Amino acid sequence: MKNPRWNPYLVGVLIGLLSIVTFSVANKPLGMSTGLAQAAGACAMPILGSDQVAANTYWAKTAIPAWDYSTLFLVGTMAGALLSTLLCGVFKFSSESSVWTASFGPSKTKRLIAAFLGGIIIMYGARLADGCTSGHGISGCLQLAVSGWLFFIVMFASGIFTAKLLYGRSVQA
Amino acid sequence: MIPFLAFLTGSELLWAAVGFGLIFGFLLHRGGVTDFDVIVRLFQFRDFTVLKVMMTAIAVGGVGIAILHGHDLAQYHIKATNLLAVGLGAAIFGVGMVLYGYCPGTGLAAVATGRLDALAGLAGMMVGGIVYALTFDWVAANILPVGAYGKLRLPELLGLPEWVCYAGLVVMTISVFALVNKAEKKTK
Numbered sequence: 001m002k003n004p005r006w007n008p009y010l011v012g013v014l015i016g017l018l019s020i021v022t023f024s025v026a027n028k029p030l031g032m033s034t035g036l037a038q039a040a041g042a043c044a045m046p047i048l049g050s051d052q053v054a055a056n057t058y059w060a061k062t063a064i065p066a067w068d069y070s071t072l073f074l075v076g077t078m079a080g081a082l083l084s085t086l087l088c089g090v091f092k093f094s095s096e097s098s099v100w101t102a103s104f105g106p107s108k109t110k111r112l113i114a115a116f117l118g119g120i121i122i123m124y125g126a127r128l129a130d131g132c133t134s135g136h137g138i139s140g141c142l143q144l145a146v147s148g149w150l151f152f153i154v155m156f157a158s159g160i161f162t163a164k165l166l167y168g169r170s171v172q173a
Numbered sequence: 174m175i176p177f178l179a180f181l182t183g184s185e186l187l188w189a190a191v192g193f194g195l196i197f198g199f200l201l202h203r204g205g206v207t208d209f210d211v212i213v214r215l216f217q218f219r220d221f222t223v224l225k226v227m228m229t230a231i232a233v234g235g236v237g238i239a240i241l242h243g244h245d246l247a248q249y250h251i252k253a254t255n256l257l258a259v260g261l262g263a264a265i266f267g268v269g270m271v272l273y274g275y276c277p278g279t280g281l282a283a284v285a286t287g288r289l290d291a292l293a294g295l296a297g298m299m300v301g302g303i304v305y306a307l308t309f310d311w312v313a314a315n316i317l318p319v320g321a322y323g324k325l326r327l328p329e330l331l332g333l334p335e336w337v338c339y340a341g342l343v344v345m346t347i348s349v350f351a352l353v354n355k356a357e358k359k360t361k
Binding site for chain 2: 004005006008009011012013014015016017018019020021022023024025026027028029030032033036037039040041043044047048056057058059063067068069070072073074075076077078079080081082083084085090091092093094095097098099100108111112113114115116117118119120121122123124125126127128129130131132133134135136137138139140141142143144145146147148149150151152153154155156157158159160161162163164166167
């Protein structure tokens with residue numbers, strides 16, 4: 001298989017340049033989780049009913065479910081990752097990863113359930129903190145926002161602790 | 174005042190969102206950060222790819238935007254420092270990231286590379302987003318106001334000039350990379 005990976009420093013420089021462009025010509029920072037919260041609002045409509053969604057303070061004011069800059073950025077992100085995998089011929093349906101398998105075995109069901117639960121947890125955390133690795137981690141930190149650096153440091157510490165608990169038994173994997 | 178350079182509006186802005194996202198998703202995949210193992214191994218100090226990508230982006234983007242901001246060509250978008258909400262949210266986020274194996278952006282990109290676990294987590298993120306919206310009124314009343322310092326930046330917090338903070342950022346980034354290189358040589 002061809003190795004599609006570029007030098008991580010080069011990728012970092014290019015993401016930095018991309019954020020300079022979005023800040024200047026679009027007056028927008030890079031961010032992900034606001035768009036995802038808007039999408040969650042759209043998903044809630046068939047479950048809760050659109051009146052309930054419209055009446056919710058959070059969806060009515062902060063994360064209005066709509067095709068706007070934040071949600072279209074998500075569409076672009078998926079298209080970009082897909083384009084990259086297709087260009088180097090590495091698109092493949094899979095759910096295996098060696099760190100997970102070393103601790104929890106090859107069961108796909110187990111992995112998918114854990115990922116689903118992880119998704120619930122990460123999104124709740126991202127909304128409570130008002131940002132994720134992109135919105136706080138990259139955009140917040142690069143503006144020297146106290147909230148961004150606080151997020152980065154606490155998230156990192158919590159991740160180290162959790163990784164030790166979950167995957168500590170299999171450091172050799 | 175709207176900065177002079179921010180010329181994109183209306184439907185142009187929406188097309189630009191797709192274009193910028195396209196570049197971002199492409200770069201996330203090429204950077205190798207759409208991979209479960211790469212992300213989780215960061216927290217075990219066995220793979221520093223994520224740190225290299227993020228800190229380079231922060232240093233380059235930070236200096237660039239500071240220069241534009243200094244010439245009134247770009248605006249800052251600072252998120253409020255709500256100590257309890259950001260601290261607690263980040264702690265919860267760290268747990269979720271290690272269990273999910275992705276963050277929201279890299280997870281979404283990983284879905285497009287064919288990762289089914291990333292897709293299961295995307296469904297989970299929709300549920301998490303709904304749960305947050307349903308608990309928002311309580312959170313807004315009880316969590317968000319605790320330690321609310323508003324839109325605070327490091328230069329104000331530390332009482333240092335802008336350029337000193339940005340110089341510090343660059344020096345810190347280079348020092349972290351030097352340490353990372355040392356650690357990588359040791360394990361080889």
